[in-house]
Each structure stands twice: as structure tokens, then as C-alpha cells.
Amino acid sequence: MKAYPIYLDHNATTPCHASVLDEMLPYFRTHFGNASSSHHPYGWIAEEAVETAREQVAELIGAQSKEIVFTSGATEANNLAIRGVAFAQKEKGNHLITLETEHSAVLDTMKALSQQGFEVSYLPVNADGTVSLELVKRTFRNNTILLAAMYANNETGLIHPVRELAALAREHGVLFFTDGVQAVGKIPVDVGESGMDLMSLSAHKMYGPKGVGALYLRKSKPHIPLEAQITGGGQETGRRSGTLNVPGIVGLGKAADLALNEFQEDANRLSALRDKLEAGLLEIEGSQINGSTDSRLPHVSNISFKGIPGKAFLIRINKFLAVSSGAACSSITDKPSHVLSAMGLDADTAMATLRFSLGKSTTDKVIEDAIAFVREVHKDLRYSSVSK
Ligand SMILES: Cc1ncc(COP(=O)(O)O)c(C=O)c1O
Structure with a gap:
């Protein structure tokens, strides 16, 4: 690790x-x-x-x-x-x-x-x-x-x-x-x-x-x-x-x-990586993308994983993957995101949500590792919540 x-x-x-x-x-x-x-x-x-x-x-x-x-x-x-x-x-x-x-x-x-x-x-x-x-x-x-x-x-x-x-x-x-x-x-x-x-x-x-x-x-x-x-x-x-x-x-x-010169190239590269991330994570049972995908920033994905304990999920995920469950300033609270709540998500699903936001340092390998890790943690938590 x-x-x-x-x-x-x-x-x-x-x-x-x-x-x-x-x-x-x-x-x-x-x-x-x-x-x-x-x-x-x-x-x-x-x-x-x-x-x-x-x-x-x-x-x-x-x-x-x-x-x-x-x-x-x-x-x-x-x-x-x-x-x-x-x-x-x-x-x-x-x-x-x-x-x-x-x-x-x-x-x-x-x-x-x-x-x-x-x-x-x-x-x-x-x-x-x-x-x-x-x-x-x-x-x-x-x-x-x-x-x-x-x-x-x-x-x-x-x-x-x-x-x-x-x-x-x-x-x-x-x-x-x-x-x-x-x-x-x-x-x-x-x-x-x-x-x-x-x-x-x-x-x-x-x-x-x-x-x-x-x-x-x-x-x-x-x-x-x-x-x-x-x-x-x-x-x-x-x-x-x-x-x-x-x-x-x-x-x-x-x-x-810098942004003026590089944003288009970044956007093209990151949207492809974001799609790869989503394809890998949507294979997980109970996962869903939040927010319309018709008009979205190229580097952002918000995914919920229904049926697992959100807080435990985020704590485990954050050991290997720095992502948040909502805005940075509200991640420290135990409350579900007000954005997801406004979109009608129930509190449990909103808590079991990860916001991925990619950037210049994101590579294919980063995405592959992220997919593998989320799947592993999800499987573990799913198993322990089912076997309880
Ligand atoms: C949409 C939005 N507005 C405002 C802010 C606050 O910006 P700053 O950190 O520059 O005060 C943020 C930062 O999290 C943001 O995401």
C-alpha cells in the first residue's frame, strides 16, 4: 500500500x-x-x-x-x-x-x-x-x-x-x-x-x-x-x-x-478516463451515476453504491483513494450531501456515494487501480453486511 x-x-x-x-x-x-x-x-x-x-x-x-x-x-x-x-x-x-x-x-x-x-x-x-x-x-x-x-x-x-x-x-x-x-x-x-x-x-x-x-x-x-x-x-x-x-x-x-492553453486537451483526455472509470464501477451491483450525464463537466463522476454502509465505505476507500462523498467542506460532517438530498436520494444512498474528480495527474493506471480498489472494498462490505 x-x-x-x-x-x-x-x-x-x-x-x-x-x-x-x-x-x-x-x-x-x-x-x-x-x-x-x-x-x-x-x-x-x-x-x-x-x-x-x-x-x-x-x-x-x-x-x-x-x-x-x-x-x-x-x-x-x-x-x-x-x-x-x-x-x-x-x-x-x-x-x-x-x-x-x-x-x-x-x-x-x-x-x-x-x-x-x-x-x-x-x-x-x-x-x-x-x-x-x-x-x-x-x-x-x-x-x-x-x-x-x-x-x-x-x-x-x-x-x-x-x-x-x-x-x-x-x-x-x-x-x-x-x-x-x-x-x-x-x-x-x-x-x-x-x-x-x-x-x-x-x-x-x-x-x-x-x-x-x-x-x-x-x-x-x-x-x-x-x-x-x-x-x-x-x-x-x-x-x-x-x-x-x-x-x-x-x-x-x-x-x-495555463488553463486557456490546456483545458481542451485535458478535457478530452479526462472525459475518456472518466468514462473508463464509470464503465468499471457501474458493473458493481447497486451502483448508479448521480446527475444528468447530458451536460456534465468532463472530469467529474458522482456514483452511489446502494446497500452498503456509507461511512465505513468512505473510511476504507480513503486509505487508498482520496475522493470525497460530497463537497470538501461538508465531508467532515456525518450528514448526507444536501445536493444529493435535493435530487431525492435517500440518506443511506447519499452517504454511500463517491465523488471522483480527475485532473492532470490522472492516468490510465490510476483509473485501473481505483476501479480495482473500489470493487474490492465494496465486495468486502457487501459480504460483511449480508453475512451479519
Ligand atoms: C462551487 C464552489 N463555490 C465556491 C467554492 C469556494 O471557493 P474558495 O475555496 O476559493 O473559497 C468552492 C470550493 O469548494 C466550490 O466548489
Whole structure:
């Protein structure tokens, strides 16, 4: 047995790519300036690096560089988008719409807002994780100010029809925000073509460093009102104060550049490996893929194994295979995934579920070993639960 398990949990985080780290290193020591120090070369060099990164991020998502606001990650970007729009528009209305299957960075922010005078509609999803556009349409009210629906689900990989959702929101005079964390750098994302108003992204999900992300904020008319959530020195044109994390931002820029050049090749390779993994695991009795396979991220598979004790399964699996049963932040709890529950899975089946997310380091051999190991553990548990 290996000292470290095989890593198939790239939706939780990805390793920082060597070329990303190389790009970042000089900004810790040689070019350590504060990007806001506008009176000397230390500041100019840092500022130039930040602006280059802004262009790299913008290019990856089809935006203009002035539409990018750097943050400490997607959790902050989600907070800035949702709270920022809600508070800036509270005279206009107090109703927000989201999906039951959003990440906790969206759901918990909505929950907090509902304790501050806002009303939130949480839309249910179908058994395959999709949302009914008719239902979305029916949920808009005169006082609706924001529709928040993620681009791709972190647990199932399901890709939502963001273009249609953005169009519906626009028709109703409502802003559309999408959590783009799992989609950006994995599939083609073009904010202009999709028509979203705001989108969050995170460096560490695409081979960049942890603790840095960005919010895309559409600049063209109509103007998007946004109330800053962190005030202070007025960085990021007042939308997010705080000394910029220059090495992190440089890393995010390089990761965006890398993704632009490599995502298609990665997607082709990983979807073939994902199919191989699924073919191998679906031979297990009682196994099923969760989430629609019609429109899915190429590197994600969410599989339930009915009839075995979920917790024991995950503990045994994790000795050799780093996968999760849901989002990384909820894996530590004993509760079934809220995403799978919203899709109608019973608690036992939801607990006996593995989320596989493949990445650059995934090879044929990794997949073969993973299949063999899951089968072995499943057989053992199946045998012991039947023989009890
Ligand atoms: C869909 C989604 N949104 C937001 C986040 C939070 O991102 P960050 O770790 O950059 O705060 C994650 C990370 O798990 C995610 O998967």
C-alpha cells in the first residue's frame, strides 16, 4: 500500500502547477512591493504584475480586464456578489432566487441575508439535478433583484444552462450571478456570450494557489450596483479594499493562462478516463451515476453504491483513494450531501456515494487501480453486511 492515497479529488483542490509557482516566487522577495505604492518602482512592478494577471483572467473568460475584481477566493467573491448586489439594490427590492444545490458559500450567504430583511426562494431541482426553467420563470416577482445559479455543480459536475438562465433574468430586469468555480478553466466559459452579470472563480481549483480568486462584474450598461463588503484603502476601485496579494494574483493569472492553453486537451483526455472509470464501477451491483450525464463537466463522476454502509465505505476507500462523498467542506460532517438530498436520494444512498474528480495527474493506471480498489472494498462490505 502506498504512503499517500491516489488523488481523485480535484474538485476539492488541485496542486499548484510548477509553472504557476515559478511565476509567483519572485513576487515574494525580489518584487515584494505593494501594488498601491504608486510613487516608486517597487510599487510599479507589483502593479504591472497585477494588471497582467487581470488581463490573463479576463482573457480566459472573455471579459475585459477592468471587469475583474481580485478577492481572497471564491467564497469571498460569492459573498461580494450576493451581499454587494442585495444591499446596493435594497430600495429596488428584497427578493433573491437561488437553487437548493448551490455551494454553501452561496446558501449560507443567502441564509444570512434572509435574517437581514431579504426574502430568498430556494428552487428545488429534478432527480437529475437540473432546474426547470419554467419554475425559474414563475419565481420572479416585481421585487426580485438577483438570480444566483451555479455554472457547474461541484458534486455532480452537472452544467446548468447559464445562458438561458441569464436571458430569463434579463427579461425580468433581474441581475444574474453564477458561481463559476468548477467550470472556469475546465470548459469554455465566455461571460459575454452567456450574458451573465457577475461570476466568481477560484485559483486553487485550476492549478493556482489557494486564497485567491476573482469576481467578474459586467461593466457595460446597465450599470451593476455593488456595495463593497470590505472597506478600507479603496483598492480594486473601491470594490474590495485590502493590500493586494500580489504573488497569489500573479499565480491566478498564470493559472488562467495555463488553463486557456490546456483545458481542451485535458478535457478530452479526462472525459475518456472518466468514462473508463464509470464503465468499471457501474458493473458493481447497486451502483448508479448521480446527475444528468447530458451536460456534465468532463472530469467529474458522482456514483452511489446502494446497500452498503456509507461511512465505513468512505473510511476504507480513503486509505487508498482520496475522493470525497460530497463537497470538501461538508465531508467532515456525518450528514448526507444536501445536493444529493435535493435530487431525492435517500440518506443511506447519499452517504454511500463517491465523488471522483480527475485532473492532470490522472492516468490510465490510476483509473485501473481505483476501479480495482473500489470493487474490492465494496465486495468486502457487501459480504460483511449480508453475512451479519
Ligand atoms: C462551487 C464552489 N463555490 C465556491 C467554492 C469556494 O471557493 P474558495 O475555496 O476559493 O473559497 C468552492 C470550493 O469548494 C466550490 O466548489
